[in-house]
Amino acid sequence: MLDLRLYMAQRLSAMVMIPLTLGHIAVMIYAIQDGLSAAEILGRTQGSVIWFVFYAVFVLAVSLHASIGLRVIVHETLGLKGLALEVFMWLTGLLLLGTGLRAVLAVTL
Amino acid sequence: MQEMDVSVWRGDAGGGGLEQFKVPAQESQTILDVVAWIQQYADPTLSYRYACRVGMCGSCAMMVNGVPRWTCRTHVNKVLKDNAITIAPLRNLPVIKDLATDMDPFFDKWVAAGGVHHPGKSRDDAIEILDPATPARVETDTGIECINCSVCYAACDTVANNADFLGPAALQRAWTLYLDPKDADPSAILDAVSGRGGCHNCHSQGSCTLYCPNELNPMKAIAGLKRVTAAAFFKGGR
Numbered sequence: 001m002l003d004l005r006l007y008m009a010q011r012l013s014a015m016v017m018i019p020l021t022l023g024h025i026a027v028m029i030y031a032i033q034d035g036l037s038a039a040e041i042l043g044r045t046q047g048s049v050i051w052f053v054f055y056a057v058f059v060l061a062v063s064l065h066a067s068i069g070l071r072v073i074v075h076e077t078l079g080l081k082g083l084a085l086e087v088f089m090w091l092t093g094l095l096l097l098g099t100g101l102r103a104v105l106a107v108t109l
Numbered sequence: 110m111q112e113m114d115v116s117v118w119r120g121d122a123g124g125g126g127l128e129q130f131k132v133p134a135q136e137s138q139t140i141l142d143v144v145a146w147i148q149q150y151a152d153p154t155l156s157y158r159y160a161c162r163v164g165m166c167g168s169c170a171m172m173v174n175g176v177p178r179w180t181c182r183t184h185v186n187k188v189l190k191d192n193a194i195t196i197a198p199l200r201n202l203p204v205i206k207d208l209a210t211d212m213d214p215f216f217d218k219w220v221a222a223g224g225v226h227h228p229g230k231s232r233d234d235a236i237e238i239l240d241p242a243t244p245a246r247v248e249t250d251t252g253i254e255c256i257n258c259s260v261c262y263a264a265c266d267t268v269a270n271n272a273d274f275l276g277p278a279a280l281q282r283a284w285t286l287y288l289d290p291k292d293a294d295p296s297a298i299l300d301a302v303s304g305r306g307g308c309h310n311c312h313s314q315g316s317c318t319l320y321c322p323n324e325l326n327p328m329k330a331i332a333g334l335k336r337v338t339a340a341a342f343f344k345g346g347r
Binding site for chain 2: 001002003004005006007008011072075076077
């Protein structure tokens with residue numbers, strides 16, 4: 001159900017997510033401390049290559065990590081396997097990637 | 110003479126349930142003694158498996174009060190609760206009849222995990238001298254006293270929920286064989302444990318290590334396999 005490649009993809013994406021999660025939380029705390037408005041935040045993120053790369057990588061790592069993790073949970077608790085399990089994992093990953101990137105583009109373009 | 114209330118699972122692959130027996134309590138009595146008493150004095154049709162009676166052969170493991178145990182070395186006074194004991198066939202294995210399970214899936218997975226020696230020398234070669242002090246050999250020593258009793262396999266929740274998972278015993282065997290300098294094809298072992306049912310499915314819950322009657326640590330062996338397969342992944346080719 002989980003081979004070496006999926007295992008490594010999930011572990012490596014977790015390692016990528018650790019600093020990005022901390023950075024994300026730090027930014028959120030910073031943003032609310034000074035009472036930044038949505039317009040002010042968008043003013044800083046729109047057109048920023050750094051914020052685009054930061055959150056695009058974050059979304060990619062989350063999509064990989066969560067879809068593989070849900071694959072394990074769904075297999076072990078609901079018994080989904082074979083082609084249905086592959087389809088579930090890919091659909092979950094693509095849904096997270098699509099909606100995530102859409103959000104990233106919305107605040108950085 | 111004081112009697113105990115013993116519930117024994119009776120049935121076959123089609124299903125079954127618990128049957129109650131009154132068994133006389135004796136000094137230094139083991140769970141296997143209890144099962145043998147029932148078969149000899151109460152119901153001769155009771156099926157169970159045992160061989161050596163001294164904790165070497167790995168034949169007599171059963172679920173005792175819901176926990177997998179080697180019954181020949183489990184004293185009644187250690188597990189008796191409210192003067193009652195429940196004895197059932199090993200978890201995670203198909204039942205043949207009563208307390209006897211079909212252990213084929215367990216042993217098939219030993220082979221599937223690459224647990225067969227890969228020879229690299231002929232009879233004309235000199236015998237390889239092994240240094241017992243090398244780190245690999247010291248690590249190997251901690252995992253080779255497995256008696257194939259399947260207690261770890263029955264204890265494993267990952268096996269229960271993921272039928273393809275090779276299980277703790279087979280993976281521990283693969284780990285000790287991987288560390289063996291006499292094995293000529295360690296990469297075949299890494300391939301065998303890197304598939305869909307391989308070591309990467311382990312959640313490190315540790316039930317194998319908790320219940321192993323020989324106090325081995327299959328969870329550590331599986332962690333070792335994860336480590337070397339991850340290293341092999343970075344080196345490429347996997």
